[in-house]
Amino acid sequence: DYGMEKPQGSSVSFHYNPNVEYHHFGSSHPMKPWRLTLTKQLILAYGLEYTMELHEPRPATLDELAIFHDREYLSFLKNITPQNMESADNQAHILSFGFGGESNDCPVFDGLWNYVSLYSGASLHAADSLLNAQSNIAINWSGGLHHAKKNAASGFCYVNDIVLAIQHLLTQNQRVLYIDIDVHHGDGVEQAFESTDRVFTLSYHKFGFDKYNNPFFPGTGAITEMGPSDPANRGKGHTLNIPIEDGIDDEQYMWLFRTITGAVNEKYRPNAIVLQCGADSLGGDRLGKFNLNIKAHGYCVEFVKGFDKPLLLIGGGGYTPRNVARTWCHETAVCVGATLHNNLPTHLPYLQAFQGEENGGGVLYPDLHNTKRHENVNSVAKLNSIVRSAFENLRYIEG
Ligand code: TV1
Ligand code: CA
Numbered sequence: 001d002y003g004m005e006k007p008q009g010s011s012v013s014f015h016y017n018p019n020v021e022y023h024h025f026g027s028s029h030p031m032k033p034w035r036l037t038l039t040k041q042l043i044l045a046y047g048l049e050y051t052m053e054l055h056e057p058r059p060a061t062l063d064e065l066a067i068f069h070d071r072e073y074l075s076f077l078k079n080i081t082p083q084n085m086e087s088a089d090n091q092a093h094i095l096s097f098g099f100g101g102e103s104n105d106c107p108v109f110d111g112l113w114n115y116v117s118l119y120s121g122a123s124l125h126a127a128d129s130l131l132n133a134q135s136n137i138a139i140n141w142s143g144g145l146h147h148a149k150k151n152a153a154s155g156f157c158y159v160n161d162i163v164l165a166i167q168h169l170l171t172q173n174q175r176v177l178y179i180d181i182d183v184h185h186g187d188g189v190e191q192a193f194e195s196t197d198r199v200f201t202l203s204y205h206k207f208g209f210d211k212y213n214n215p216f217f218p219g220t221g222a223i224t225e226m227g228p229s230d231p232a233n234r235g236k237g238h239t240l241n242i243p244i245e246d247g248i249d250d251e252q253y254m255w256l257f258r259t260i261t262g263a264v265n266e267k268y269r270p271n272a273i274v275l276q277c278g279a280d281s282l283g284g285d286r287l288g289k290f291n292l293n294i295k296a297h298g299y300c301v302e303f304v305k306g307f308d309k310p311l312l313l314i315g316g317g318g319y320t321p322r323n324v325a326r327t328w329c330h331e332t333a334v335c336v337g338a339t340l341h342n343n344l345p346t347h348l349p350y351l352q353a354f355q356g357e358e359n360g361g362g363v364l365y366p367d368l369h370n371t372k373r374h375e376n377v378n379s380v381a382k383l384n385s386i387v388r389s390a391f392e393n394l395r396y397i398e399g
């Protein structure tokens, strides 16, 4: 032993199987897997592929998915097609497994099984490269499907690749911290680990009701929701939810994020971190209600990277494809420590997709706050009270 220390700085691995791009939820559905094509093209155009180790992971197997999901659910998922879904046998299960229904959030489409195996395989492979110390930051922009339950699809999510990746990390890590900056509550991940103290789940999200008194999806994640209340349950206090109102701006969000995430990291002392980077918390998102700019979203990645622990970065929501691509490209650059030019590379395929916008067409960092779609109703007093409650909720965990 020559007392050699592990190399300074971070090595980044990128896990992506391009076959995910070719799946379609349906033309009017907000989830567009081709946003991953845009993301990849931006990353390549900026030359970021030379700064990371690239992997094309194989799809996850049925047995790998069964570590979290029920086999009956998986065999339904594996066999259901747009052609056979009308059969009586399938109709009997379709609603209970979270498909169809009025919203049609989780449609049955061609290649569904292939799609879920591909994004899950990439998250498992990314976790694996952290376990083998092949990288200290592993990225899978195709994953982050945080609503899926062990026996049901929910909110565009069929298989919970995050739960699977965390379970894999737990084979060699005592404590894993899960952080979720998607505009929706990370309910599936929270629920999967509600009875253990080996995973701490922290979600920032919009919480509240619209003018028709309908809750913002999925309707859970109040500040008072902190895991089981039974003191004998080890999971008690290992859940923290940060409910936020419409229109939150960069300064407010960054302040909330560093204050609370910093405190959780210090108290919980995780051995590894999973950060879900849902890009629907950006200003101008088709479904989201926040007003964040790309660099404020990326600040969260920068801040967590600063903890210097094995880090799994995964995608999630994001419904304005050009801004999803910009954000995840920027966050890839943050990981490798690169600074990118605001002017987009001229040789970028799909350059058109990034042009002709009101604010900042042709650039990487348009002003998304200026889209002013949602009035900021987060008051200083309200944010202070959230932080106060969050700190109080942390008293349950022993540092
Ligand atoms: C088909 C076609 C489905 C058009 C769904 C928006 C559509 C939505 C569609 C939609 C839509 C939701 C609900 C209502 C619950 C239902 C990836 C009481 C224009 C992680 C999932 C949001 C977010 C689900 C996923 C939500 C993620 N919003 N058009 N559906 N019912 N569902 O509100 O967290 O980003 O909107
Ligand atoms: Ca969230």
Ligand code: ZN
Pocket (backbone or CB within 6 Å): 182, 183, 184, 278, 280, 316, 317, 318
């Ligand atoms: Zn979302």
